[in-house]
Amino acid sequence: xxxxxxxxxxxxxxxxxxxxxxxxxxxxxxxxxxxxxxxxxxxxxxxxxxxxxxxxxxxxxxxxxxxxxxxxxxxxxxxxxxxxxxxxxxxxxxxxxxxxxxxxxxxxxxxxxxxxxxxxxxxxxxxxxxxxxxxxxxxxxxxxxxxxxxxxxxxxxxxxxxxxxxxxxxxxxxxxxxxxxxxxxxxxxxxxxxxxxxxxxxxxxxxxxxxxxxxxxxxxxxxxxxxxxxxxxxxxxxxxxxx
Amino acid sequence: xxxxxxxxxxxxxxxxxxxxxxxxxxxxxxxxxxxxxxxxxxxxxxxxxxxxxxxxxxxxxxxxxxxxxxxxxxxxxxxxxxxxxxxxxxxxxxxxxxxxxxxxxxxxxxxxxxxxxxxxxxxxxxxxxxxxxxxxxxxxxxxxxxxxxxxxxxxxxxxxxxxxxxxxxxxxxxxxxxxxxxxxxxxxxxxxxxxxxxxxxxxxxxxxxxxxxxxxxxxxxxxxxxxxxxxxxxxxxxxxxxxxxxxxxxxxxxxxxxxxxxxxxxxxxxxxxxxxxxxxxxxxxxxxxxxx
Numbered sequence: 001x002x003x004x005x006x007x008x009x010x011x012x013x014x015x016x017x018x019x020x021x022x023x024x025x026x027x028x029x030x031x032x033x034x035x036x037x038x039x040x041x042x043x044x045x046x047x048x049x050x051x052x053x054x055x056x057x058x059x060x061x062x063x064x065x066x067x068x069x070x071x072x073x074x075x076x077x078x079x080x081x082x083x084x085x086x087x088x089x090x091x092x093x094x095x096x097x098x099x100x101x102x103x104x105x106x107x108x109x110x111x112x113x114x115x116x117x118x119x120x121x122x123x124x125x126x127x128x129x130x131x132x133x134x135x136x137x138x139x140x141x142x143x144x145x146x147x148x149x150x151x152x153x154x155x156x157x158x159x160x161x162x163x164x165x166x167x168x169x170x171x172x173x174x175x176x177x178x179x180x181x182x183x184x185x186x187x188x189x190x191x192x193x194x195x196x197x198x199x200x201x202x203x204x205x206x207x208x209x210x211x212x213x214x215x216x217x218x219x220x221x222x223x224x225x226x227x228x229x230x231x232x233x234x235x236x237x238x239x240x241x242x243x
Numbered sequence: 244x245x246x247x248x249x250x251x252x253x254x255x256x257x258x259x260x261x262x263x264x265x266x267x268x269x270x271x272x273x274x275x276x277x278x279x280x281x282x283x284x285x286x287x288x289x290x291x292x293x294x295x296x297x298x299x300x301x302x303x304x305x306x307x308x309x310x311x312x313x314x315x316x317x318x319x320x321x322x323x324x325x326x327x328x329x330x331x332x333x334x335x336x337x338x339x340x341x342x343x344x345x346x347x348x349x350x351x352x353x354x355x356x357x358x359x360x361x362x363x364x365x366x367x368x369x370x371x372x373x374x375x376x377x378x379x380x381x382x383x384x385x386x387x388x389x390x391x392x393x394x395x396x397x398x399x400x401x402x403x404x405x406x407x408x409x410x411x412x413x414x415x416x417x418x419x420x421x422x423x424x425x426x427x428x429x430x431x432x433x434x435x436x437x438x439x440x441x442x443x444x445x446x447x448x449x450x451x452x453x454x455x456x457x458x459x460x461x462x463x464x465x466x467x468x469x470x471x472x473x474x475x476x477x478x479x480x481x482x483x484x485x486x487x488x489x490x491x492x493x494x495x496x497x498x499x500x501x502x503x504x505x506x507x508x509x510x511x512x513x514x515x516x517x518x519x520x521x522x523x524x525x526x527x528x529x530x531x532x533x534x535x
Contacts, residue, residue, distance in 0.1 A: 052427060054427075073431075074427060074429075075429045075430065075431045078427065078429030079429060083427070084427050086423075086427060090423070090427070091424075092416070092420050092421065092424065092425075093420065094420055095416060095420070103414060103428045103430070104428060106410065107428075107429035110429075111410070151428075155428070155429065
């Protein structure tokens with residue numbers, strides 16, 4: 001078995017009296033794209049928030065490069081090499097593009113390589129260099145997503161977790177974002193991805209997990225799940241019909 | 244000159260006095276920005292530093308402007324101690340009511356503490372140059388008040404530069420905008436909160452020294468001062484450093500011009516009427532949109 005970068009074991013997460021995740025286990029191999037799919041409210045975002053330390057699990061363990069993660073504070077988890085690009089991007093709208101990128105490299109390990117990382121971010125997204133002194137809130141939706149991903153790579157992460165990166169973008173930009181995710185992956189980043197665009201997601205994912213009401217109900221290679229009748233009916237057909 | 248000269252004098256005094264509200268308001272603004280609480284003890288802390296200044300002057304004969312050095316150093320320690328000792332737990336639980344109650348408790352503690360140590364009688368630091376003044380176009384400028392204004396401007400420029408030019412300053416602004424997102428950048432919210440507290444209390448040290456050298460003060464004067472700082476903050480717009488200074492100056496003008504034209508009692512009523520009007524019609528401050 002290849003090198004496991006992230007391992008989640010039997011995770012139970014509660015919001016107050018409400019259990020959101022039930023015995024969730026998954027693993028992410030180094031250098032792969034792993035997709036997490038499921039309907040709204042299935043617990044995908046909750047899982048990412050638990051991995052990044054914003055939420056505490058009631059039960060279960062998370063290991064990163066073999067070391068336990070579930071007792072660490074969010075800032076230490078960033079330091080270990082996990083970066084979480086949250087839903088809705090959560091840029092600092094009143095700060096400039098450059099300031100957002102600077103904060104991406106806030107942790108000491110990343111700070112010393114700031115110039116190098118900045119060059120990489122600008123190479124990937126030339127538009128960010130053009131708009132570097134503009135406030136992030138004035139960017140278009142596509143540019144904002146580029147900034148969110150650019151800001152994430154400033155931290156020199158080993159694992160990038162993306163929560164709905166294509167949300168609210170035009171079809172052509174959605175395509176760009178998916179190409180970009182593949183590019184990042186070719187540049188050795190491991191990616192854990194939540195997406196509504198199940199079709200495109202499963203095409204690029206090496207491995208995928210299906211989350212349903214807080215439980216992992218299915219997992220397999222992206223193309224396997226894409227060919228799966230049940231998945232096609234439940235998630236790909238679903239987008240046209242009921243929500 | 245006649246009335247015009249007199250009014251100019253009131254205007255100048257209003258500006259000089261208001262700058263003190265201004266730097267108190269900057270401290271409130273920073274702490275509100277990151278922790279979302281009104282640090283109502285700010286005024287009592289300012290008075291505490293005025294007493295420090297008074298003590299260093301009357302017991303050790305240290306010039307009040309020289310005493311700024313030990314007072315600012317003490318304020319930095321005190322700021323960190325306040326945060327880590329009193330507010331850290333409540334901040335971690337995002338318990339704003341708890342934080343506010345702690346601030347209220349701190350204010351009453353300091354008021355009573357100061358009453359015991361320094362008696363309720365008003366005090367002032369009266370230096371040999373305390374009454375020195377110069378005239379420009381017939382307007383009287385008291386030296387200590389002018390120095391107070393210069394210190395306030397210097398402190399404001401300093402804080403603004405810190406917020407704009409340093410990584411920690413950028414982190415403070417980011418945390419004010421979105422704590423969770425800043426946490427995801429690896430920013431430790433405790434450190435940011437502590438930094439804003441240290442700066443806020445540092446500004447209180449400067450305001451306290453200015454207060455000691457220009458006015459008389461007593462242990463319970465701080466509450467009124469904190470309320471005025473809150474008004475200044477509202478006028479200037481939360482999160483705007485220069486706005487807060489300007490808000491303080493506008494408030495100083497309203498207060499002194501109001502006192503001059505309609506009397507001290509009405510002036511206070513007008514101040515808080517302006518506060519209410521600003522909250523209703525200009526909730527983001529007099530100087531523009533939602534944030535900078």
